[in-house]
Amino acid sequence: MQNTREKTIKNLLICGAGNGMHTVIPVVLGRLDYRLRIYTPFEEEASRLKSQFETKGGIRLNGILSGEPCAPDFVTTDPSKAARDADMVLMVLPAFAHGSVMRDLAPHLKNDVIVGAMPARSGLEYQICSILEDSGLTGFTVFGLQTLPWACRIQEFGASVEVLGVKEAVGLASIPREQSSFLAPFFTELLDLPIFPMNNMLELSLANVGQIIHPGIMYGLFRNYSGKPFSDSSIPLFYNGVTEEIANVLEALSDEIMKLKKMLQSLLDESVSFDHVLPVKKWLLDSYADKIENDSTLSSAFKTNRAYCGLKAPVRKLENNAYIPDFQSRYLTEDVPTGLVVTAGLARLVNVKTPVIDQVVSEVSRWMGKDYLSEGTLGGENIEETRVPQNFGIHNYFELRAFISR
């Protein structure tokens, strides 16, 4: 793998056809001159996009961003056409789709391609490096962004998207590590908002605060669930519903991650830092300082955060306007196998005990119909679907250290 590279990026491949893709296309093409193509493995999505682009001329930004309709050069379901001459691949997908999409594309990518995801979630680096290496690539860069910079919703598929919010700044980390100092300014220009370099991709994984908040609140809200459906008005509030008891769970999850951070910091080279891995309360107060009315406790900070006002727990609608908790929600399907379980795997590499993480993972994965942890080990039958480093040949601290210093 090359250590440093500043290359010209002309051909950009975006993977995905959802809210995020609908926002990236007009944000980039409304201001900059890139050759940009879209890959989706789904024929139905691709043909709808093509016909919409022909009739509507492209995707228009609405809401707090605006601009003329913009369309990419082409949309394809053919991985070899999508990957041909691509300098950079940006996956704007739920994390559970990263692996399959990258396996489609990898045989057709060039050796020095730059591949990343927005958002990365946890453990992206082990999975993507492994897939690219299996295809014989040696000169690639892998990167991840902390989050999608926009809260956005498709208004009309292939024609318009509403942007409801824009993050003030988003972190980016890469392998090789030093490439983030080239990629962060590149993305700052590309996305028209501040993207700052993070120290390393392990920091990005551990700083994924969604792994604490989403499974932690789901666990707290539903661990004593009776099975009785909710009416429309009795669906629990999600963030604003964080009781003292749920806040204790979140704090315990966060404490275990901070212990892991401390251990990693003491073992790894001092140039490897984890400054963006924050306790959950500090993260909440830093992110929403001006929106929180009462910050005296973690529970009161969640309950009085205006940014979260009225957001309800994920539910599935039954007949007769009855609702049950949705245990296939992304709060679990992304934040457990590509979040909390990755942290549990990392902790095992450096002998940090994670009893609360293990408890939350065991309980919510049972609701999801998955089995990740078995009697405190990574022996559950679905562990191979996760991004624990152990799935990608990293079985001890020395192998982790070698991976980070690539």
Ligand code: NAI
């Ligand atoms: P979306 O649900 O709108 O888009 C999903 C797209 O992913 C689909 O159009 C499809 O092309 C693709 N996809 C889904 N399953 C797939 C599979 N198994 N294989 C291949 N492709 C598959 O998602 P959205 O909203 O664009 O979100 C992308 C990521 O950003 C997710 O991780 C989401 O959690 C995150 N995010 C989204 C926010 C938003 O406001 N939309 C805000 C913050 C984060």
